[in-house]
Amino acid sequence: MRYRTPLAVVIAAVTMMLTPAAALACGGLVGENGSIQLGKTTTLAAYTNGVERYVTAFEFSGSGKSVGSIVPLPDVPSSVDRGGRWTLQRLQQEVAPPPAAVAATAARAESAAGDVDIVLEKEIDALDITVLKGGGDEVGRWALDNGFFLPPDAPEVLDFYASRSQVFMAAKFDAGRAADLGQGAGDSTPIMATIPTDNPWVPLRILGLGRDGEERVEADVFLLTDERPALLAGGPGVQVKRSEQASSLLLSDLRSDKGMKWVPDEMWLSYLQVDAAAPALDYDLAVAASAGAEPSLIDAGIGPAAAVPLAPASPLLPTTWTIWALIGLAIGTAVFAGLTIRHRRGWMPPTPVGP
Amino acid sequence: MRLGWRVLTAAAVASAVAAGGQSMTASAGPPVALGPEPVTVVVEIEHSRFSVDEIPVARGTTVRFVVVNHDPINHELIVGPQAVHDRHRDGTERRHRPKPGEVSVPALERRVTSYTFESTGTVEMACHLPGHYDYGMRGEVTVVDEPSST
Numbered sequence: 001m002r003y004r005t006p007l008a009v010v011i012a013a014v015t016m017m018l019t020p021a022a023a024l025a026c027g028g029l030v031g032e033n034g035s036i037q038l039g040k041t042t043t044l045a046a047y048t049n050g051v052e053r054y055v056t057a058f059e060f061s062g063s064g065k066s067v068g069s070i071v072p073l074p075d076v077p078s079s080v081d082r083g084g085r086w087t088l089q090r091l092q093q094e095v096a097p098p099p100a101a102v103a104a105t106a107a108r109a110e111s112a113a114g115d116v117d118i119v120l121e122k123e124i125d126a127l128d129i130t131v132l133k134g135g136g137d138e139v140g141r142w143a144l145d146n147g148f149f150l151p152p153d154a155p156e157v158l159d160f161y162a163s164r165s166q167v168f169m170a171a172k173f174d175a176g177r178a179a180d181l182g183q184g185a186g187d188s189t190p191i192m193a194t195i196p197t198d199n200p201w202v203p204l205r206i207l208g209l210g211r212d213g214e215e216r217v218e219a220d221v222f223l224l225t226d227e228r229p230a231l232l233a234g235g236p237g238v239q240v241k242r243s244e245q246a247s248s249l250l251l252s253d254l255r256s257d258k259g260m261k262w263v264p265d266e267m268w269l270s271y272l273q274v275d276a277a278a279p280a281l282d283y284d285l286a287v288a289a290s291a292g293a294e295p296s297l298i299d300a301g302i303g304p305a306a307a308v309p310l311a312p313a314s315p316l317l318p319t320t321w322t323i324w325a326l327i328g329l330a331i332g333t334a335v336f337a338g339l340t341i342r343h344r345r346g347w348m349p350p351t352p353v354g355p
Numbered sequence: 356m357r358l359g360w361r362v363l364t365a366a367a368v369a370s371a372v373a374a375g376g377q378s379m380t381a382s383a384g385p386p387v388a389l390g391p392e393p394v395t396v397v398v399e400i401e402h403s404r405f406s407v408d409e410i411p412v413a414r415g416t417t418v419r420f421v422v423v424n425h426d427p428i429n430h431e432l433i434v435g436p437q438a439v440h441d442r443h444r445d446g447t448e449r450r451h452r453p454k455p456g457e458v459s460v461p462a463l464e465r466r467v468t469s470y471t472f473e474s475t476g477t478v479e480m481a482c483h484l485p486g487h488y489d490y491g492m493r494g495e496v497t498v499v500d501e502p503s504s505t
Contacts, residue, residue, distance in 0.1 A: 153403065
């Protein structure tokens with residue numbers, strides 16, 4: 001298990017824009033017969049004053065009885081509550097005008113948890129939230145015993161996360177209860193987990209759970225940090241699209257949402273896009289929020305050879321390829337100039353002599 | 356198949372307990388077919404992968420498969436002709452009553468099944484739970500006429 005020392009943390013908002021066919025949210029578990037499809041998942045993880053708030057929501061569509069998802073967490077949350085009304089949509093609006101529909105799922109523990117430790121259980125609208133602590137095998141067995149359908153890659157993915165943090169949040173959505181509450185396809189319920197932790201990280205590999213080799217994972221990641229963060233991934237599937245001081249208007253809007261009064265007056269906004277083939281997304285996003293700190297290879301779930309530091313692509317600066325192209329052009333120009341000079345000297349007619 | 360699994364496969368086959376004292380090694384050269392006396396092959400499953408996916412046996416050999424499931428999800432081992440695999444692939448049973456060559460293996464448990472390879476050729480072994488076959492849970496038993504050599 002990973003141990004962390006308390007530090008200022010990062011706010012990470014992960015928005016997953018899943019294709020309907022993919023139907024697997026952050027956790028990738030489906031209903032008992034796969035009839036319920038998770039359309040989109042949006043997640044925001046925020047850290048300030050030593051506490052991380054993890055806001056996530058799921059939207060579902062389908063006709064099955066229930067669907068569930070398991071989300072890895074960096075540490076044990078002290079509470080789980082309803083996560084605002086429009087925070088996630090407001091973040092999406094910051095980078096893209098069309099609002100992102102968000103949805104949430106919840107899990108109900110229907111039977112004994114086995115060897116896992118049940119840390120917290122809570123009902124939020126039609127969602128049953130269970131925070132559990134255990135290894136990959138224990139969490140997998142608990143999920144199996146509680147009606148989750150685990151795809152064949154689940155054992156490896158659960159072990160991947162359990163080797164670093166044995167804390168998971170299971171969310172099971174009950175369509176019957178949703179109907180009783182007047183909720184239907186397209187509705188969503190955001191939940192917020194408040195997590196004391198040392199270093200934030202964004203789980204990305206979980207997004208590919210259950211997807212076959214032909215499928216791609218596409219997601220939007222929002223980071224709000226006290227300072228400009230240092231970021232580390234394990235492959236080319238993550239790009240920084242925006243990196244800037246968050247506007248006071250954005251922060252003010254977020255702060256005015258229910259349960260979001262903790263949002264400070266100044267934060268740095270980073271917006272990343274994930275676009276990778278599911279099998280290639282075998283890493284997470286490591287974040288170092290303190291000045292001079294380095295993001296952790298362990299947090300990214302990678303070795304040194306696979307490390308890909310992330311830097312924002314500024315429109316004022318040339319891209320890497322542009323730089324190399326310019327260098328190549330400069331070299332080519334120099335070589336051409338040199339050859340031209342030699343050529344002219346070689347072909348100069350001798351000074352005529354003689355009478 | 357990754358190198359690591361080649362080593363594991365060879366090691367797993369090499370560790371098979373043969374009633375007649377047969378064994379297979381990971382050395383170079385074609386593998387020695389198991390049998391014709393009854394043999395036991397241990398098939399371990401971890402992260403939805405068989406530890407053994409290429410097994411040569413002599414015609415007429417009865418192989419006792421000991422399937423050890425190290426995953427927290429259910430698996431199965433189906434060995435037999437194509438018709439058997441078609442039935443399991445297209446079927447909807449989550450678990451199967453044990454038959455020769457067909458066994459469901461619950462999460463973190465061990466089960467046994469036996470199968471006699473009567474004809475030469477290739478016999479497939481696989482797990483047909485949803486998504487498992489495409490994920491890579493499949494292998495082959497190659498049945499040959501030549502008896503094993505010691």
